[in-house]
Amino acid sequence: MTRPRFMCEGARPFTRRDFLIATLGAGAAFGFSGVAATAMDHTATDRVPPPAAVDLRFEPTVWFSIDGNGIVTVNIIRAEMGQHVGTALARILADELEADWDKVRIIHVDTDPKWGLMVTGGSWSTWQTWPVFSHAGAAGRIVLIEEGAKLLGVSTADCAARAGAVVAGSRSIAYGDIVKRGNLDRRYTPEELDKLPIKPASERRLVGKPVAALDVPEKTNGTARYGIDAKVAGMVYGRPKIPPTRNGSKVNSFDDSRARKVRGYIKTIVIDDPSDTVPGWVMVIAESYPAAIRAADLITVNWTPGPGATVSEKNILDHAVQQIGRADSGVLLDTGSADTAAAFRAAKSTLEQTYTTATVLHFQLEPLNALAFEKDGIFEIHTGNQWQSLILPTLAKALDRPQTSIVLRTYRVGGGFGRRLNGDYAVPAALAAKALSRPVKMVLTRSDDARFDSVRSPSVQTLRMAFGEDGQVTAMEHAAAAGWPTQIMAAFFMPKGKGGAPYDPFAISGADHWYEVGAQKVRAISNDLANSTFRPGWLRSVGPGWTNWAVESFIDEAAHHTKTDPVAFRLRLLTAEGRNAGSAPNSVGGAHRQAEVVRRAAARAGWGAALPPDTGLGLATSFGQERDMPTWSACAARVRVDRQTGVVTVEKLTIVIDAGTIVDPGSARAQIEGGALWGLSMALYEGTVFENGQVKDTNLNTYTPLRIGDVPDMDISFVESTEVPVGLGEPATTIVGPAIANAIFVAVGARLRHIPITPEAVRLGISNKG
Template identity: 65%
Template sequence: MARLGDRSPSTILRRRSFLIGSAGAALAFAFGDVADASQVFPPSKHDTGDTSFAPTMWYSIDPDGIVTINIIRAEMGQHVGTSLARILADELEVDWTNVRINHVDTDPKWGLMVTGGSWSVFQTYPIFSKAGAAGRLALIERGAELLSVPVDTCVARDGAVASGVRWITYGEIVKAGINRSFTPEQLDALPIKAPAKRRLIGRKVDALDIPQKIDGTARYGIDAHKDGMVYARPILPPTRYGSKVIAVDDSAARNIKGYLSAVILNDPSDTVPGWVMAIAKTYPAAIKAADAIVVQWESGPTASISEADLQNRSRELIADPSTGSILDTGDTDTEAVFKTASRTFEQTYTNATALHFQLEPTNALAFEENGTFEIHTGNQWQTLILPTLAIALGRSEPSIVMRSYMLGGGFGRRLNGDYAVPAALAAKALGKPVKMILTREDECRFDSARSPAVQTLRMAFSAEGEVIAMEHHAAAGWPTEVLAPSFMPMGGNGVPYDPFSINGADHWYEVGAQKVRAISNDLAKKTFRPGWLRSVGPGWTNWALESFMDEAAHEVGKDPVEFRLSLLKAAGRNAGVAPNSVGGAARQHHVVETAAARAGWGEKLPANHGLGIATSFGQEREMPTWVACVAHVEVDRTTGEVRVHKLTSVVDAGTIVDPGGAMAQVEGATLWGLSLALFEGTQFVNGQVEDRNLDTYTPLRIGGVPKLDVTFVETSEPPTGLGEPPTTVVGPAIANAIFAAVGIRLRHIPIRPDAVLNALSS
């Protein structure tokens, strides 16, 4: 196991797989190097009388009984601190009114700091459960000693240890002094509460960060301030890579009040090649100056690339059987089966480039102080950008600190912290604090867009209409290949692949021989920096998969629900394994069956109305969140507009830690999926995205929000992710409902009215 002090990028990126392992291994990682047990439970200073007790690095208890819990996840509107704190507080048996959260800055001791992939609760649950249980045991033992009673007569409740009618508060125990340590083996062996004894998990509580958000004291990256700072706005080059500055003419900018200078960035990390920064005393002056400065560039090689070029390259790659990585899905020898099939079926699906459009544009404040280079910004993956900053600045990684702020929306854009680099380089060049804020147009051009993708699926049937083989070939720009290549596992054919560009295609259906091929679009990688966008790979893989499953059902004359249920057999690799996928495909079978029943599947509908279904296991087979969605749509044959009347969703995400947060996550993810299905999408024109603001890039508006019916399956299984899986099922459910309503198949998202009209007229 890597020590927490080992900060090489490859070690950091391997920790994701490490954390998914056994609870014991995760705890050993979480509590650091525990050869010296005092590092886990450092002794309190009994003679001070006011020393806080820090049972683990994850929290401390002060002499007033206030519990402060350290949160390494980013807050971007999802109340992640509340969700995670209640896990620990429940096991610790503390009164919720005495709980506080602390969003920490970067430090090697925290390990991997990332908020994405719907991982936060899933990864933190075993660590915080054991941490809380350890603290409770330590407090009970010390409380019994102070009460002079046998420890087996004591219980912990609401921040106190009681024995009969006698009791002592946690604060009083801390004042008296407490010294307790646990070995990793002891921590691993600690029992956690039975579900019936939980007092906070699954119950309604007030979110801990709401007061600050209401009274304006919450600090977002865009609020960061440093005395003496100047403002910067970038002047972006014509291509993402390869552009070189030939000349800069700032004569017009010199007439702008507050303008200071233009800085050409020298970036050894190649994160922002060809950038020029307009520097001013105020941000409005920086905006005006950037528009006035004339820069002459030598363009990079992708200046003429279009969306069609990117899609055509994906088609070429899919047509070449030697390209890509083959996932380990058991029997991958599909070719032999296809040759014996009585019938085969094949379709291709595409999706457009999509942007993030988070409310708060990316920004960063950077400066050096007392030998430390500080970056003040909202970020979803702090430990990912630190090595890049070290290269860009030419200094050691430990001398750089990312200060934590709330995020005005993340959606995966802030997993890539590239926006910290130009601010840091400008601050280094000027020798003073620089605050960079991108305009909305700048943000769109610099966005880590979701790649356009092409996917071809094939299925083979026996003479009896049974599925005997299936193939899924997907080509797109891979964000992980660009941003975190050490994070890519090896495929069965010895070629690494980006799991976040193929997750979802390795489904839980029983289809006989199964081949899943993931292909990196090299032209996309050269044209832009592919990014992770909410739901990541399953946002497009499940679009193709569930559209195809619906088409395959009709191909063999079967009801789409019954066809799916017949393939969800929970056998072999689809049976599931402990602890996170117990039940396997049987749980997906259940959500499909339940969603169909709740939506009234099979009932007669008015003309031009239809129901469509889609299902998913969410992000990863190691942490499946079983989701099914039924869309009720109405198609206007005159305008081509698709109106979604209702979305019925059933979700099995294991234990629901935060009911209110869970509902908000599912509703938000569902509407995000609807927006991507019908409204959101742009295209590359001359190497740049065409749409650069919300006047032409038009997400779902409030008037288009349908009725939502969300049901959670009640279970005591471990919690899995909720922020993204519901996104993946909405698009295919809508497309399948359109077919049910008017008999046309749409195989590209977003589904525009003109595409509907063209299909109706063909």
């Protein structure tokens, strides 16, 4: 068969759009033409709409505007990473505004102080934006009704807003006409916006309803622009030489004699970084990216490595065990009564176990990249980023210029998952551009990306529980030691624990659970060896990815210790009393809502029914990321274990979620599916270790995430609710791993306390049981 020719002599490069058009055209032969036509008929929605015939614009807040054609443009400060965040957030505002959805457009904006904190992470986007956009939309609706009533010559009380128009009986006037003809000079202060009433849930017409996603057309017709697509005239390409340690490496010399033979090679520069973000970096510059790759492979660098050059995964975990063993290490969280000693002294029985997790890489599809240059006194950084507000001060320090003279241009993100919260990759591109006085586009190879990753730290956790008469829980202690990403990259973001010492919430969230366990002590410990060896990162669900692994595995062990059914044991502890009662506005109902998702998941999964040999059903539950925005979640995992090979097959995941109001049902389901499958991947398939200060696995030949053939059946349901919408991006990631481990125990009696769970570990667990 003749291979397709994507490029011929003298032709322009074959673009992603060309590929999609060719693919869609070919798809017609397989019955996909209807879908393709639908996608291609839409225009890109992230572009600024053409100006109205009359250059008028109604802009009561910074968050949206309406032009003379009735086009509503919503400004989105959250990064688009495939989660359709613009569609979800725009519908909040458009619902309150009573806009015509067909006339709604979204813009993902560049950095500007007027937007305030620009961050996309922590499952915060919808939760934080809900009150802001609800009130902004309400403000627009109120003003439009008032002005529409004047233009119609009727009382405001006789008017209502519907589908982009003000209606009074049989008469109406479109929003665009009000903008053209009305006197719309009203502006609202933040204080005024907060006081505006919003619609009751019964009157919502877009929130929670099926509507067309605004960002799908651009992704299917090839017009979406990702950071890796950025280009400007005269730019050159850079590929770094990654030093032997993440911290403290120094360049002694380099030899580029062999690289000079590569066509297109320009030069090699040692990055001088005042911000100490990329110490020891050498940047190879070439006219093309292939030339930069080839040249970099031919250059030798002599480094003096930093202190982490000999550190292994075992060193990091052993250090954590030693830290946990010191009773005075770490920071205590405020969990009410932490006087657990008396309860343990008086206990009829006690239980103690230690749980560990391996280093995890992000491995997002789009490798890290940044294009940097100065233009008209402004230093522009073109890249995808999740926390623009965090990296701007670092860039200012690195470039030695005011932060106000630096702008991050917004692009789509081909996978973030927390890696692009740390915008460190913008720094070397900017410094290379400054050194060369010309635009530099830096792109990391897959292996470069893995070695430069802000990994999810390995962790060690020890949990203890005290029991009184009849197996009643009287006390619980939880100590967790891991690298602290927030301590390293955003110390200002750390709250205070008991005694006033700061702690990283993203390394301990989830441990402060909603179970009633009597006296409770939670100790967060910063693994300083981890912090100095690598730059710990935020990875989807962050702390709860390991804390919930320990909590829900341990709760299951406690249930078996007391000879209690694991579901019944959990329900007995989810009493919603005292600090676990919940409060308005975000946690109304408290632990009672967590108990409800446990009951529903168990019932839907057939809890208690007979199962085939070597098959088990295990359950785990969580409140998601943080106590002040709980997403009540439960998962029942059905697994089959091959006793001979130790291979675990996950047959089905049954997941029930109570996230309050579901703003975007399709995206919500996708978020739960994606999070659950990553949780499954980290439980059974993916993970790496440190060897000599570097991650062992740097590409997908040895780093092996979940493959599509291993995806189980999934039953996902949501509890109907009108409560405040909370986060959906991360909670499902945390409940799958412990549910699988608990199911393995039911199936073959092997208790696994480390993830990823390997076949070897399962076989060993079977042989050692009892």
